[in-house]
Amino acid sequence: MTYTVDDTAFKQELSGLIPHLRAFARSLCGDPALADDLAQDAMLKAWKARASFQPGTNMKAWTFTILRNLFYSEKRRSWRRQPLDPDVAEATLVSNDDASDTVELLALRNALARLPDDQREAVILVGAGGMAYEDVADICDCAVGTIKSRVSRARTALAELLNDTAGGFSSEDGLHADEAFDDLMEQVADLSKPAQ
Amino acid sequence: MNDRTKNPERPDGGLAKSHDRIGDQLRRLYDDVANEPIPEEFLKLLEEADTDPEDADRKDGEGA
Structure with missing residues (x-):
């Protein structure tokens, strides 16, 4: 299966948000490696959930919501065990x-x-x-x-x-x-x- | 809310100034990370996400 035009545009925009996902993740959990882990999971989760994103709305806020929910919900994950x-x-x-x-x-x-x-x-x-x-x-x-x-x-x-x-x-x-x-x-x- | 209860002798100007300073520093903290080059791993993960192995060689690298 190949990408649709929408998928390609989505991926491009998502990749532009990586620096912000990293900065937000770093501010939630201080450890840089764990923060990057969290940011990567959020990025992949956003990609998988792309069908539920409403084009034209704020993708940065949307991905931040995903990242924040990940951080607070997955209590057993390492980034949560090492809060700031x-x-x-x-x-x-x-x-x-x-x-x-x-x-x-x-x-x-x-x-x-x-x-x-x-x-x-x-x-x-x-x-x-x-x-x-x-x-x-x-x-x-x-x-x-x-x-x-x-x-x-x-x-x-x-x-x-x-x-x-x-x-x-x-x-x-x-x-x-x-x-x-x-x-x-x-x-x-x-x-x-x-x-x- | 009254911010002056703890520092009655300090004029409001001082507090506003310190808030400005904190604002600048907060942005620095965030921007220092946001301005780092994106680690290769992120781009690779995103590139490989949902890519079928059969036609993987066809779609990398265009980026136009």
């Missing part, structure tokens, strides 16, 4: 030359990991992925107002977490500012090790 861990360095920020920039991004990553799942995905999709509130509401299967309030609470929580890190760092685990900074610098040092 606030205390583990994510060796994912390798493309930055500027060390202070890297420290900031690591601090943000750690702060994100401390948010509840629903706030984290909302602020990532809206704030990082630049998606419309309406699309995110579809993806997360809830009301637009709910997404707006999740994003707003997430932003406030992030600002406070980051402010704490930079200033007094009065978090519940009682780290002092200099310890927190040392911890971040250690993570940065790990990142700058040459790849094996």
Whole structure:
């Protein structure tokens, strides 16, 4: 059997969405290899389900819904067993030359990991992925107002977490500012090790 | 919601600025991954998806 014109167009558009699937997956589970696993499964699932996609609608939101459902439903899968861990360095920020920039991004990553799942995905999709509130509401299967309030609470929580890190760092685990900074610098040092 | 309860001495401008900064950093976090080259494995998997072995050699590589 050969592809129809629609199949070819679908495949082309889907392949253009791979970078976004990877970025969204990485934001859900920190481990880059597991995240790529998740993104690949979502991509193949989207391809198999192509008949149910309505041409002309937002394919990115559609594939994100598939990816998100996969992540939350398949609890036994490895990516679910390794959720974003606030205390583990994510060796994912390798493309930055500027060390202070890297420290900031690591601090943000750690702060994100401390948010509840629903706030984290909302602020990532809206704030990082630049998606419309309406699309995110579809993806997360809830009301637009709910997404707006999740994003707003997430932003406030992030600002406070980051402010704490930079200033007094009065978090519940009682780290002092200099310890927190040392911890971040250690993570940065790990990142700058040459790849094996 | 009132964001100022925890930092009464900080003017709103400071909070807005820090939100802008967080917005920038969030985009960086996402874009850093999105801008990586697509791993070969993804393209190969998609290319091979639902391809019949008999005519597999006919359809790769056009991409127009």
